[in-house]
Amino acid sequence: MEHPEHVKHPEHVEHPDRAAAFVANGERLQWHDKSLWFVREKRDRASGVIPEWEELRALAAGIKAHTLSRLADYLEAFEAKATALGAHVHFARDAEEHNRIVHELLARRGITRVVKSKSMLTEQCGLNHHLEAHGIEVIDTDLGERIVQLRHEPPSHIVMPAIHLKKEEIGDLFHDALGGAQGISDPKALTEMARGHLRDKLLGAQAGITGVNFAVAETGGFVVCTNEGNADLGTALPRLHIACMGVEKIIPRAKDLGVFLRLLARSATGQPVTAYSSHFHGPRQGGELHIVIVDHGRSTILGREHYRRTLQCIRCGACMNTCPVYRRSGGHSYGVTVPGPLGAVLAPHVDPAKHRSLPFASTLCGSCTDVCPVKIDLHEQLLLWRGDLGRQKLVPLKKRMASRVAGWILVRTWAYLLLGSIARWFIPKLPKALAQHRWNDWGRQRELPPAPKETFRELYAKRRRTSGKAK
Amino acid sequence: MSDRSRDHVLRSLRAATAGMTPVALPERSFTGVRFADVEAQFAKSVAEVGGRCIFAEDAALESTLLQLPAYAAAKRVLSRVPGLARANVERAELRAPRETWNIDFCVLPGELGVAENGAVWVVEAGFSHRAAWFLAEHMALVVPARKLVHNMHEAYERIELGSAGFATFVSGPSKTADIEQSLVIGAQGPRSCTVLVTRGPA
Numbered sequence: 024m025e026h027p028e029h030v031k032h033p034e035h036v037e038h039p040d041r042a043a044a045f046v047a048n049g050e051r052l053q054w055h056d057k058s059l060w061f062v063r064e065k066r067d068r069a070s071g072v073i074p075e076w077e078e079l080r081a082l083a084a085g086i087k088a089h090t091l092s093r094l095a096d097y098l099e100a101f102e103a104k105a106t107a108l109g110a111h112v113h114f115a116r117d118a119e120e121h122n123r124i125v126h127e128l129l130a131r132r133g134i135t136r137v138v139k140s141k142s143m144l145t146e147q148c149g150l151n152h153h154l155e156a157h158g159i160e161v162i163d164t165d166l167g168e169r170i171v172q173l174r175h176e177p178p179s180h181i182v183m184p185a186i187h188l189k190k191e192e193i194g195d196l197f198h199d200a201l202g203g204a205q206g207i208s209d210p211k212a213l214t215e216m217a218r219g220h221l222r223d224k225l226l227g228a229q230a231g232i233t234g235v236n237f238a239v240a241e242t243g244g245f246v247v248c249t250n251e252g253n254a255d256l257g258t259a260l261p262r263l264h265i266a267c268m269g270v271e272k273i274i275p276r277a278k279d280l281g282v283f284l285r286l287l288a289r290s291a292t293g294q295p296v297t298a299y300s301s302h303f304h305g306p307r308q309g310g311e312l313h314i315v316i317v318d319h320g321r322s323t324i325l326g327r328e329h330y331r332r333t334l335q336c337i338r339c340g341a342c343m344n345t346c347p348v349y350r351r352s353g354g355h356s357y358g359v360t361v362p363g364p365l366g367a368v369l370a371p372h373v374d375p376a377k378h379r380s381l382p383f384a385s386t387l388c389g390s391c392t393d394v395c396p397v398k399i400d401l402h403e404q405l406l407l408w409r410g411d412l413g414r415q416k417l418v419p420l421k422k423r424m425a426s427r428v429a430g431w432i433l434v435r436t437w438a439y440l441l442l443g444s445i446a447r448w449f450i451p452k453l454p455k456a457l458a459q460h461r462w463n464d465w466g467r468q469r470e471l472p473p474a475p476k477e478t479f480r481e482l483y484a485k486r487r488r489t490s491g492k493a494k
Numbered sequence: 495m496s497d498r499s500r501d502h503v504l505r506s507l508r509a510a511t512a513g514m515t516p517v518a519l520p521e522r523s524f525t526g527v528r529f530a531d532v533e534a535q536f537a538k539s540v541a542e543v544g545g546r547c548i549f550a551e552d553a554a555l556e557s558t559l560l561q562l563p564a565y566a567a568a569k570r571v572l573s574r575v576p577g578l579a580r581a582n583v584e585r586a587e588l589r590a591p592r593e594t595w596n597i598d599f600c601v602l603p604g605e606l607g608v609a610e611n612g613a614v615w616v617v618e619a620g621f622s623h624r625a626a627w628f629l630a631e632h633m634a635l636v637v638p639a640r641k642l643v644h645n646m647h648e649a650y651e652r653i654e655l656g657s658a659g660f661a662t663f664v665s666g667p668s669k670t671a672d673i674e675q676s677l678v679i680g681a682q683g684p685r686s687c688t689v690l691v692t693r694g695p696a
């Protein structure tokens with residue numbers, strides 16, 4: 024796994040470089056930051072009214088940890104039950120196999136028009152492109168997903184795919200793509216336009232593809248949560264329903280759903296539950312149900328002891344909404360399907376060289392860990408990756424040297440104290456041209472703070488002396 | 495081929511957890527939030543999720559519904575709750591799910607209601623045209639007052655899953671906030687959701 028320094032990674036783009044354009048527009052950055060913070064605050068209120076919130080999180084984390092330790096057993100139990108209910112269960116090793124299975128199911132039935140409800144897994148597998156290359160029309164029905172699909176761009180958030188767009192931009196898009204009147208930017212009018220458009224597509228669809236939020240080993244069924252009812256429409260109208268799920272979506276018992284449904288929407292959007300939490304057990308009357316269970320790198324993560332907890336994730340997006348870096352750099356800057364703190368710990372498993380900058384797209388403030396409903400230690404995983412990538416020589420030399428120097432200083436009290444006093448004397452006299460030099464990545468967008476007269480140490484010592492006297 | 499993939503995936507997962515110390519499946523040690531007045535909390539939750547909750551006598555179901563302008567104006571009404579005079583869409587006349595696209599109002603029985611989030615459990619039970627539930631312009635759910643529970647844990651204790659079919663928790667009307675986080679009611683499914691909590695004759 025050694026990657027020599029001189030090896031170039033052609034598709035590799037560093038997170039800060041991807042974020043540059045987003046960051047350059049200060050007004051949009053502020054707006055994006057505020058939109059997400061608004062959702063984060065809704066989450067705080069929604070979780071605050073549940074007195075047992077912390078116990079609930081611990082229980083959810085425990086159930087997931089147990090399930091992960093026996094994942095294969097639970098999948099087998101699920102498969103047996105689902106099959107008994109009349110569903111067909113397929114296993115796929117990777118994205119290619121997943122795409123092939125779905126395409127064959129459609130092709131064999133001569134299907135050319137498909138509706139999809141939001142699924143990060145199919146997004147990750149590039150299913151749409153695969154099907155479209157075979158002449159199949161795929162319509163994403165979740166409004167946010169449809170918006171980014173019409174713009175030919177990936178979602179920028181796993182729960183709110185179009186959170187990066189302003190209503191005027193969506194109005195322009197609907198004018199161009201759906202023939203709407205020009206200059207409409209009222210969300211209600213735009214949603215109404217999408218309603219008509221999507222209903223046409225739903226009524227004409229020959230198959231519906233959905234993701235899976237939770238699959239229940241005990242019953243052989245699964246649950247899909249949406250606010251728009253698009254998964255329900257997309258599976259009630261056409262005869263064929265294909266549900267795609269990652270191996271980690273399984274939970275043991277029906278009653279565990281009570282735990283996860285209480286956590287999911289509250290963490291995601293601050294709602295007490297989604298408008299529709301639909302339970303599918305077997306195909307609809309006269310219809311067919313196929314469930315595709317996908318590994319695609321998950322067993323590799325499961326085998327990595329220190330990282331396996333990330334598979335507990337229920338994809339609520341709370342870690343993104345709270346992350347100060349995500350909020351100020353936008354989802355597209357991560358260059359992966361799942362952005363934010365979660366994406367930053369998942370992506371390096373796939374290709375550490377390509378995604379080496381992502382674990383550094385964090386302040387390590389720990390806010391992601393605090394909000395995670397299944398208690399994934401996200402900020403610690405981010406730190407772990409920094410170390411691992413450093414050992415693999417995947418961290419740029421400049422950053423590695425800086426860390427090494429900082430590390431050397433921080434373990435030597437005398438050096439730290441000496442440098443501190445030099446800095447306090449020196450920094451206020453630093454010319455701006457030097458502080459914001461183009462070689463100084465950190466300084467470029469910042470003003471220097473005034474240097475404090477006293478250090479914390481001095482202050483602390485003084486307080487101790489005075490409070491000592493008082494006693 | 496697909497059998498090979500199945501074995502490969504299961505084998506990889508088993509290999510990945512081979513050396514792991516077993517983790518016990520934890521049990522819930524708390525009852526979950528409970529409310530002094532479960533009916534009042536349910537009504538409050540339904541309103542919070544964009545729906546409307548009305549308490550009614552069993553016998554007064556239709557007259558209560560008629561107070562809703564959408565019901566009074568509806569031309570095509572599908573009901574799975576018996577005894578509504580305005581219900582005029584026969585199940586037998588719907589041959590394919592998409593024939594339910596022009597239903598104005600749909601009335602469904604709810605198996606239970608959850609006070610913490612205003613969700614109502616609706617079960618398909620043999621009726622294949624569930625497309626109507628989501629295509630209808632407006633929806634009403636009828637739940638007996640004695641079937642209200644405090645929280646989702648209690649709900650799952652009463653629900654029977656597993657027999658073939660479709661069932662869903664409906665919490666308010668279809669909605670979206672995908673455009674600049676502004677909440678819009680009536681995204682793709684029903685534009686309104688009224689929950690009638692009924693009390694039988696004492």
Ligand code: SF4
Nearest residue numbers: 336337339340342395
């Ligand atoms: S890591 Fe936690 S907070 Fe982030 S999406 Fe997953 S469950 Fe939600």
